Amino acid sequence: MYSFIAKRLAIxxxxxxxxxxxxxxxxxxxxxxPFGGERPPPAAVLANxxxxxxxxxxxxxxxxxxxxxxxxxxDFGPSFxxxxxxxxxxxxxxxxxxxxxxxxSALVAVVVGVxxxxxxxxxxxxxxxxxxVGITIGAQALPNFVMAPMLVLLFTLGLGWLPGGGxxxxxxxxxxxxxxxxxxxxxxxGAVRFDYLILPVIALSTSYMASxxxxxxxxxxxxxxxxxxxxxxxxxxxxxxxxxRHALKPxxxxxxxxxxxxxxxxxxxxxxxxVAFSTGGIGQFFxxxxxxxxxxxxxxxxxxxxALTILFNLLVDVLYxxxxxxxxx
Amino acid sequence: MITQTDVKMLEETAHLAQxxxxxxxxxxxxxxxxxxxxxxxxxxxxxxxAFALFGGLFAKFEPDYVDFSLMGANAYQGVPSLSSGHYxxxxxxxxxxxxxxxxxxxxxxxxxxxGSLVAVVVGTxxxxxAGYVGGRTDGIMMRIVDILMSIPFMFVLIxxxxxxxxxxxxxxxxxxxxxxxxxxxxxxxxxxxxxNKEFVEAxxxxxxxxxxxxxxxxxxxxxxxxxxxxTLLVPEMIIFESFIxxxxxxxxxxxxxxxxxxxxxxxxxxxGTLWMLFYPLGFFLITLFAFFFVGDGLRDALDPKDR
Numbered sequence: 001m002y003s004f005i006a007k008r009l010a011i012x013x014x015x016x017x018x019x020x021x022x023x024x025x026x027x028x029x030x031x032x033x034p035f036g037g038e039r040p041p042p043a044a045v046l047a048n049x050x051x052x053x054x055x056x057x058x059x060x061x062x063x064x065x066x067x068x069x070x071x072x073x074x075d076f077g078p079s080f081x082x083x084x085x086x087x088x089x090x091x092x093x094x095x096x097x098x099x100x101x102x103x104x105s106a107l108v109a110v111v112v113g114v115x116x117x118x119x120x121x122x123x124x125x126x127x128x129x130x131x132x133v134g135i136t137i138g139a140q141a142l143p144n145f146v147m148a149p150m151l152v153l154l155f156t157l158g159l160g161w162l163p164g165g166g167x168x169x170x171x172x173x174x175x176x177x178x179x180x181x182x183x184x185x186x187x188x189x190g191a192v193r194f195d196y197l198i199l200p201v202i203a204l205s206t207s208y209m210a211s212x213x214x215x216x217x218x219x220x221x222x223x224x225x226x227x228x229x230x231x232x233x234x235x236x237x238x239x240x241x242x243x244x245r246h247a248l249k250p251x252x253x254x255x256x257x258x259x260x261x262x263x264x265x266x267x268x269x270x271x272x273x274x275v276a277f278s279t280g281g282i283g284q285f286f287x288x289x290x291x292x293x294x295x296x297x298x299x300x301x302x303x304x305x306x307a308l309t310i311l312f313n314l315l316v317d318v319l320y321x322x323x324x325x326x327x328x329x
Numbered sequence: 330m331i332t333q334t335d336v337k338m339l340e341e342t343a344h345l346a347q348x349x350x351x352x353x354x355x356x357x358x359x360x361x362x363x364x365x366x367x368x369x370x371x372x373x374x375x376x377x378x379a380f381a382l383f384g385g386l387f388a389k390f391e392p393d394y395v396d397f398s399l400m401g402a403n404a405y406q407g408v409p410s411l412s413s414g415h416y417x418x419x420x421x422x423x424x425x426x427x428x429x430x431x432x433x434x435x436x437x438x439x440x441x442x443x444g445s446l447v448a449v450v451v452g453t454x455x456x457x458x459a460g461y462v463g464g465r466t467d468g469i470m471m472r473i474v475d476i477l478m479s480i481p482f483m484f485v486l487i488x489x490x491x492x493x494x495x496x497x498x499x500x501x502x503x504x505x506x507x508x509x510x511x512x513x514x515x516x517x518x519x520x521x522x523x524x525n526k527e528f529v530e531a532x533x534x535x536x537x538x539x540x541x542x543x544x545x546x547x548x549x550x551x552x553x554x555x556x557x558x559x560t561l562l563v564p565e566m567i568i569f570e571s572f573i574x575x576x577x578x579x580x581x582x583x584x585x586x587x588x589x590x591x592x593x594x595x596x597x598x599x600x601g602t603l604w605m606l607f608y609p610l611g612f613f614l615i616t617l618f619a620f621f622f623v624g625d626g627l628r629d630a631l632d633p634k635d636r
């Protein structure tokens with residue numbers, strides 16, 4: 001087990017380093033510096049600015065200091081666009097937002113997807129099964145950037161139930177206003193408000209929910225036809241117990257291996273959510289920086305996302321190996 | 330002595346020999362055409378390709394022609410109508426949405442097909458080589474694929490688009506870089522099961538060079554599974570490109586793609602010009618569904634595993 005983790009780490013760490021170095025080389029292949037633009041400042045000023053950001057050093061020196069700062073100090077350097085802020089400030093502002101709706105989306109995708117899949121498998125070839133299969137096929141072809149405008153059209157412009165964008169403080173706020181919907185005061189202080197969260201979570205989780213439901217359904221069908229389930233039934237155990245104690249655990253194994261790609265897809269999808277709903281997560285900063293050519297922020301977010309991706313894949317692999325003793329690496 | 334009945338029997342067997350044997354490909358074709366959803370998907374796909382190729386002939390306007398009298402007034406003057414020649418209405422800048430939808434569909438299809446072709450050529454060759462050679466070469470080659478796969482390519486591609494300028498060529502390069510990874514894995518797995526078969530052994534025994542064995546004996550036997558995954562890869566690549574264009578970072582004006590059109594429609598939703606959203610969205614979804622159905626049909630027909 002430990003050797004397996006060590007082996008996976010031995011791949012993960014170089015991958016991350018390659019990503020950092022690759023993005024750094026890309027940045028230097030870029031035509032024009034960040035301070036050029038249509039009206040470049042006088043040469044002396046430019047030289048001073050470049051010295052301030054360390055751009056006058058040889059590339060290789062810059063690269064080493066960048067990698068060193070990222071790896072050992074988790075410092076992505078100053079932003080080129082927001083002159084008074086560092087990339088770390090930008091990430092610290094946007095990342096909690098992304099994490100909030102990302103975690104809720106993952107939760108919704110897993111809980112709804114697994115329930116739907118199990119229900120469809122147990123009631124195979126009934127209306128419930130057909131409904132679930134229909135939903136999964138439909139939702140698969142609805143990527144998040146298609147879901148987002150359709151949700152706004154239906155729930156904001158059509159029904160007027162939910163705000164079509166914005167974040168305004170997010171999930172945990174100080175107190176509810178009189179007109180707030182879906183806002184609950186906590187007796188111990190503070191309040192929880194869901195109205196700004198719902199549409200982003202639906203947009204982000206639907207297609208993954210559909211995939212999880214499909215995977216759960218097919219693996220559950222396979223498990224329910226296996227011998228040990230027949231034995232459990234023959235013992236006269238109640239159906240509920242057979243499903244929850246015997247069938248669910250082996251049936252969920254393929255779902256766990258799908259969680260890695262799903263979480264990565266949700267991190268990527270958060271860019272669309274931020275653009276479509278103006279939620280102000282890291283995706284919004286990423287796209288804004290892409291338009292204003294703020295390489296430092298783009299690189300910082302790319303590396304952060306890369307690290308998260310690699311970390312999640314590692315976690316899922318380890319979890320899988322831990323749960324399923326049949327797997328020996 | 331040959332009797333009369335023997336002659337008759339011989340004639341009959343001669344006749345039997347003329348009945349054409351059914352090849353695996355023919356079997357697959359029969360299975361595919363028995364699948365109604367797949368055939369319907371195929372017809373829809375042909376219709377969409379025709380729309381992308383020849384739809385421009387029916388458009389009354391160029392996709393980048395700006396009608397200044399309609400600019401900003403499209404909510405009430407640029408309504409879809411047959412009489413004005415704007416079949417799908419106009420967008421916020423007074424451009425004909427029908428011509429732009431044709432252009433967007435063809436660019437989206439092009440991106441999907443190019444991505445899929447790269448996957449077929451590079452991925453198949455790479456995977457087949459790794460699987461056939463085996464050993465340390467295989468380990469290194471597949472480790473490279475593992476590393477590339479664990480990189481968040483959407484972000485790296487956007488970084489590349491920002492640095493080298495946004496263009497269709499850059500999109501093709503970016504999509505070509507990632508599309509072949511899964512295909513390489515699939516081709517390698519399949520090659521591992523093929524390479525120990527007798528006909529490969531026979532080829533080795535007669536002194537055929539490894540490269541020729543891969544090209545002449547391994548790859549033709551991979552084709553079935555490669556075709557299936559290539560078909561399913563096209564919609565994936567279309568989604569990928571539309572994702573980037575939706576963010577405004579992909580195809581640049583005056584060119585457009587379905588993702589960019591969906592974004593433009595979504596940003597004008599409050600303006601009462603819903604046709605700007607629904608026409609591109611409709612074509613996007615129909616294209617995706619058609620590819621999914623055809624891909625599923627091909628898988629049922631060609632992939633012996635799921636039968």
